[in-house]
Amino acid sequence: MAGSAQDLGRYCLQAFSQQVPASLAAFYRIDAEQQACDFLLQDLQAPMHARYLAHYRAYDPLQPSRCMAIGRPVVSLGQGLACLPEVQGQTYRSFLAQHQVVDVVEIIAQVDARPVAGVSLLRCAGLGAFQADELERLLPLHGLMQLALSSQPPARQPMPELTPREQQIAELLRQGCSNKLIARALELGLPTVKTHLINLFRKLGVRNRTELVTLLYL
Template sequence: MQQDFGQQCLIAFSQVVPASCFAFYRVDEQLRARDFQLLRMDARTHRDYLAHYRDFDPLQPALCLDEQRPVVPLGDAMARQAGGARLVYQGFLARHGIHDVVEVIAHDRQRPVAGVSLLRTNSLAPFSAEELQRLHGLRGLLDLAVRRLPDAPAELDALAGLTPKEREIALLLREGLSNKDLARQLDLGLATVKTHMIHLFRKSGARSRTELVRRLFP
């Protein structure tokens, strides 16, 4: 159901406000985006974001909550960002040809629970004031829709028996990170990551990364 819901959201947004690519995600209790679903986004761009740039993103859910509004343009978010982090994130955007982004955050009882990212590459003009108004209208419908979503599975139940570091690795594995990406993201040696992976395979009984993710997140 969640997969269908996310894809329908992406299709609806794409038909109202054009963009080069889109992402739908759930927001967990730590105000972190998870369970991404993508539309027309290069998988390499998404992996690069998760492995290196997520923490520099001025549009991540916790910072959008600070904005106290549900539709946040990239320019406004960057204006509040520290200079060093802003330069790092601008480098990521330039590397992947992205020049404008808008984040739409859906709330349930004033807590952010889901979001849609709209990204434009250099082939499209920046988002206009009229398009931002359309997104405000869609956001109201999204707020109503997410209240019908089932609660996300409790991660502590799904990851019972794992150490804190193994849980952290498991959550990143779900986003498709390679061992090298995991090492960079967690500031670990590649050999240490491989050791944690061996433990995860042993504890879960899985024989492949795909099966491992499926067993940890049923």
């Protein structure tokens, strides 16, 4: 995520969290396939995020494409689950419960009728579920986020040459994770992680993880 986009993401996370308190949050860009990418995390730990990307993204009722199908700018977890088969919903709820998350709300911004960015707000047990009046308070901020995004230059497509696994590893590298933490988060052996890193360096023509992160995200 380029510098200006990172600044916008931080501003959005701060503004939304001040208006409606959240335990964890994330800002992300939405690519041409309506997939979330280039995540900017707030109090959301890398292992949880990595497990989501590796094992639970497909079960997420609040993926951008599913939020777009619901047709609302602010979508609650309950609204999303109502559109999923029960088994998928139970799987995703189980993942959230493992991290003490009790509720989620998604805010999707569009430019020229295309989803371009989103904010996830997650609440743990201490804050309880989101209330209807809180969701209403998010709507004006959603409008401001769309206005700000409409003035942003078009973002380049992230990591077009990388496999899904390589994208997961690159995202964890951007967050400063060590090889051991990557292995634990993705449930891989250390030799496998090292092999992926060697392939990544060779594929992108970089010599180390610093150059890789600079090439992909700065």
